[in-house]
Amino acid sequence: MDRRGFLKSTLIASTAALAGSEAQADETQIPEEMVGVLVDTTRCIGCRACEVACGEQNGLLVPDVLNDGALESHRDTSDKQFMVVNKYETDKGNVFVKKQCMHCYQAGCAAACPTEAMHKNSQGPVTWDGDKCIGCRYCMISCPFDIPKFEYGEWNPKIVKCTLCFDRLEAGKKPACVEACPTDTLMFGSMVKNLEVARHRIYSHPDKYVHQIYGEHEAGGTAYIYLSAVPFDQLGFRTDLGRTPYPEYTREFLYAVPAVLFSVPAFLLGLNALTGNGKSDNEGDRDFDYSDDGEEQ
């Protein structure tokens, strides 16, 4: 192949590689073994038993539910609490909503993590490994739900977020919050089954629920899904996250990297050789020493 032909084909190859990754991921088939939690907010009475159970299970803050008046404000998860319950005043009265990591089917946090400290386990939970984490907080930037929290007051800070009680799942138990719930608001099980149950509830009570399952499509689908009697934007949910799984946003860029790594150096070498044509040879290996011609032997 002559030089020009080579240059041309490299260029074409690299642009093709850049353009080729346009295709969107198909509607993903969620594996049967992926587990998750269905939250039916119409059933929640705001007792916060889950919050207490979570604190006890994970050695975090155990709230004084009766006296702390925490429902008066809208709280966020923190470096002391994996999950919180908030109260929202809506047209249909007070609604209580549990907030925690959604355990996204394709998790932005895990895709962002440079060390795989944030990891999507094959069963579904997204967990954090302190031996790997460098504390860059890129997971916090990339989580569409703003879930990972960081211990700013520690010399050796941890990333704090719900693990879906990974250890308990390993031991064949349900997450602590689910087990503590007295009203069946929380239902633990296979993601696929949970979705069916959720759909079934909407079909059988079409007047009771809004016809949307939050988490079915949000950010590409999450292991935690929610049912509600009022539109989700009244319950503090972000409804502008889109259906694209968050790792998709950088995937195109990352796919282009190997193409660039191979084609650009070839292109530059070619360019260098081309510009060298018609000039005397010894200019080819010139470098910084533009002024020491006399020295070459």
Added chain:
Amino acid sequence: MNSNTAVAGGSGNTFQFLLQELKPRGPWLTPFNVISIPIILAGLVILVIRFIYGLGSVTNLSQEFPWGLWLGFDVVTGVALAGGAYVITFVVYVLRVEKYYPIVRVTVLNGLLAYMFYGGALLFELGRPWHAANPFIGNSFGFSSVLFLICWHFMIYMVAAFVEFSPVIAEWLHWEKTRKFLKSLTLGAVILGVTLSMLHQSGLGAFFLMAKPKVHPLWWSDFLPILFFVSSIYAGLAMIIFEGTISHRVFKDLIGPEHHHSFEDIMLGLAKGAAITMFVYYVFKALLFIHGKQWSLINDGWGYWYLLEVIGFVLVPAFMFAFGFRNRSLNTIRIASVLALLGIILNRLNVSIITFKWYETVHYYPTWQEIVVTLMVIFSEIWFFRWVVTRMPVLNARH
């Protein structure tokens, strides 16, 4: 180079030579020293506190705003400003435009130091820096992570830039044979460096792709990587003009007289390059704006802020570069370079900090400690730069 007098002696000689070179030269009580030394010391104290009591003790970082000035300025902005090195090596070694030879050394040195110091600043911004080697070793490769990619590129790029600069060090140490060898590596290092720069300059834009719901829609775009890459080109050019102007004044007696006349030509050429890239960048921005039908976003404070950045600090300096080039007006070019640099700083800070979570009522702003540490990084880089250029043949090969 005066090769006759000092062709390398034994290693003992080199060692003594190094010791001697470590001694400070010139007067101590210059205004720069008086300002920079206390700031560097204060910065060190702040870092000690930060490592004992955690990031929260000296920064305004929070659960809502995990990244602040240290990442947004030192890393994201600093690397953009260091783009000059890859641009100039591309022009000189790949395109072989010879008239830029005189500024290659100093630009590469600037780039190398910027990566060392600004990339190094990442270490105290990380929460668990003792694990910082993790992306490089063991089983913790986050292949799907843009940050992983950037970490690797920083490392390899620093090696490439060091190789590009190494003949100067060898020349300084009078290691003639080594210098010849290192010189032969230059083209390879340049090609590697240009490629990696393309990738990590755009990678810094890709950083924020997953922050789509959090960065203001006027600044977020699918094309952030391309925007960051294109703007890094003119950022680099403007930085060379800016630094060239300063070094030309400050280090005047180091620059050989034969380079004074070519200086103007070089500046004009750089200005032309900057003008072209800035127009390209501006048109691209405008297309994104029109295509994204973002007219409705322009009518509030953020919209005006956006217009200020894109028109005041991209379009205006682009015209000034073009005007300066036409009329051979170095002063216009200098002012344009300052505006363009401010525009880059503004853009990078807008994406990474200022418009990040624009909807929050309480917004992040840096503490004075964060500012002092940032200044510390800048000043120590200048110190190191000054140390190198007053000793090594950077600004002029013959001295």
